[in-house]
Amino acid sequence: MMKLLLRHLLSTTLFIAGTVFAGGDYIRPPPRKTLSFPWDQKPSSQPQQVHISLAGDKHMRVTWVTNDGASPSIVEYGTSPEKYSATAQGESTKYSYLLYSSGKIHHTVIGPLQENTTYFYKCGGEGPEFQLKTPPSKFPVTFAVAGDLGQTGWTKSTLDHIDQCKYDVHLLPGDLSYADYLQHRWDTFGQLVQPLASSRPWMVTQGNHEKESIPFLKDGFVSYNSRWKMPFEESGSASNLYYSFDVAGVHFVMLGSYTPYDEYSDQYSWLKADLLKVDRRRTPWLVVLFHVPWYNSNRAHQGEGDDMMSSMEHLLYAAGVDIVFTGHVHAYERTKRVYNGKSDRCGAVHITIGDGGNREGLAHWYKQPPPEWSVFREASFGHGELKMVNSTHAYWSWHRNEDDESVQSDQVWLTSLIGSGCNTGGGSHDMRRILMAS
Template sequence: MRTAAVVTLVLSAVAGVLAPASADNGIPTTWQSNSGPAEVQYVEQPFTDDGGVQQVHVSLAPQSSTPGAVVVSFASSTQSDDAGVYYREDGAKEISFVSAKVTSYSHTTNENGGTYTSPYLYHALVEEVSTNCTLRYEPSLQSGQQPAELSRAVRVPPLASAFGGDPNQSMKLALIGDLGQTSNSMQTMDHLVQDEGIAALLVMGDLSYADNLDERWDNWGRLFEPVLDNTPLMALPGNHEIETDAKDGVSFRPYAHRFQNMPNCQNGCGGFDENGWKANMWHSFDLGSAHIIHVSSYHKYEPGSPQYMWLDRDLKAVDRRKTPWVFVNLHAPWYNSNVAHQGEYQSYDVRRVWQPLVCDSRVNIMFAGHVHSYERVLPTCDNTTVNSATGVTHINIGDGGNREGLYDYWLPGENGRAAPVWSAFREGSYGHGVLDIRNATHAYWTWHRNDDGEKMARDTTWVVNQVAVEAAQEGQRGQDGVGQGPTLVNNFFSVHITFLPLLLVLMLAAYSAFVTVVLLRRRRGERDYDRLTELTATDKV
């Protein structure tokens, strides 16, 4: 981590007083938010602008590209039509160059006292890359000035199972929600980088907590550059990304310009279309053996809405034989036993509308943020019944380090229970999660809390992919001759073939016992005959 100065700022509760959003943006006209304490710790990254490259982060690329492609994003106060990225695979001699597209935006808010203009924001699609390699790269503002060395590196993931990779491949994902830019945020990220082999960092919204103070987006990008330039960042929008423009009513503008990777638009994706390109509001991507879906809690979600129809298509398009794991990530959690953020329709009504899609598709896990605490929910699909075979596991990780503080007040369960029947673990502490996918059927989840300055594994559990387990069992039955249908003949032979070794053992044991009995009787008969002969000889008979 770079050295950062910690300063105390007094902030107004911006998130609770957002102007109504324009219906043209596809955003509901009203929404509810809880605002945290005003006095917070804010980490400011020392910075002197020399006109060079800053705020570098890497993300996974559109899947219309080659499977190993990544997007390198960076910012600069210098405008350049020749900007791009120099790169080569580790071990290769030749250095290549790819041009970047450039964008910028202006944002008018009451909080910043006028109009903010962003740096020039560059996004370069690096396609000619192999999977499962180390990519060395260097962003540049000039195409003709090849650097002496490529100082940055990112690990390109192995080929996803959706494109022919191994469905049993292992993979680690790091997950954070409501990160912010405080000393707690720094501690969370410092702990995260101690986990080796992270394929990507997934953030469940509320990234910077800029809250219309746009310079904080720039500070956030510089603050976490030492992590995000070597770990692919995959983000989704939260309520703190809404940031409605006071002049034209457009929302999500800073987020949309800064995160333009849009991994999969083959089934349609996006949100509002401001400048001829679709905003990165919802999307999906394949990583390892998983299909990962990011959706927005703050765009229209009803049946017939663009997001609903996209989600329905995307879920139905997943081939679980190739891609055994499916995760759906969003900001507002569907299941939450914390006192905070109760009664918000972005949680309960979105759940009512989308839960049939998610449960019918047998999604494995849903990750969320928003509530500033940690909670793991047992597999469920109806708010009352725990069903490990068909339910969806929900994990809320809105404890990344935000400026509003932690929520550690909890609701009791029914009938005198300390917690709802579906709540497995809950705690109001900062931290992050790691999902370690071991194979097609099992993944190991760990929540690490930032307790006493040490990374601690506070909650762990195995997640069993019932879809893959059932597929494996069906495949085994098919190999045993049961794959043509559940006929009585097939079942008869299946049972006998399955227990054939046991039957052979029992038959051998029975035969051995029979032989033993026969031999014992023969020996006893011989003794009786000898005795009879002896008695006859002595005239005692």
């Protein structure tokens, strides 16, 4: 009886404080401990921390680490197990961070590849065989979305649930490893995600936990940039911190919340140029990811995205962006279509999904009453699934980690801005005029 009373009091207190419950009296579990990784002595030339990412039209970048500096950066691949019809030569890098020295980090681009096809590949000429599946070139296409992952028990739960999802690409809006200057945690994170990240492309952008700058000693993002090379060069960007790519009929723009974004910055100029090239007849959906949310009714990180929003929101609005994914706030929230602080039928749907499983715990407290633009909000660990069904309709669902079970807690059908009467498409005179004037 006493346990029931305490549970009721806790639930009531959390509700009054501002946490929105989608599951009635669901009691959120506490943070879980950081995972431990037993020491595993592997041959120094054996590939470790294997992950893949998209690298331009019909190409994929394979990244891995070896402890042997003489290991070649080659990838053998083909459509049959252990029968490789092609070989690609790549590049390698390494970095030092105070007393830490990384292994040899290999980046090799393979292709051209057939769409929606399983390939078998081997890195560096030895070690285990991996397999990957390329995304389709046409609808439908499905994306898994989870930010602020870290390396805790809840991270593993989230990854297990994503592994059960039939998805084509993983999207991560910042805060990957939570290494926080302890560089070996980048290695253990690579080990943790390898089973998923070696089989489906992971497209990521940076968060505050990737910064790792030390004044006068180390610039920020050296670890992130060395290990998670994205297709920035392929998309005309000068920085790995912002880039774009296409999947089927979706154009994705990955922005940097922690690199200059004002109207005089390189990122701002690149974003304008990238949006002007978008052809909504070819990619009818336009989706943007960055780390710090612009629309956030949680008490955590209030106002941190205001400057970036002030600089860039009008560009996204002019281009007709459909969806914006962010992280940073360790909770989930979905908005209506919104622009300039209020609902707008031509604005983007903003989804905060910084609840992948980080060690810092959940952001429980929300502002009351909720803003008129906020549709659904809940402080739970989980992941999202975005299925682009066709050029006009998509199905979004968010899945809470409930006692290690994946429970669909929010879902909505989304309609693209194509045909809405809003300014969309690279050929739109109004959009081009607005972007050029910005």
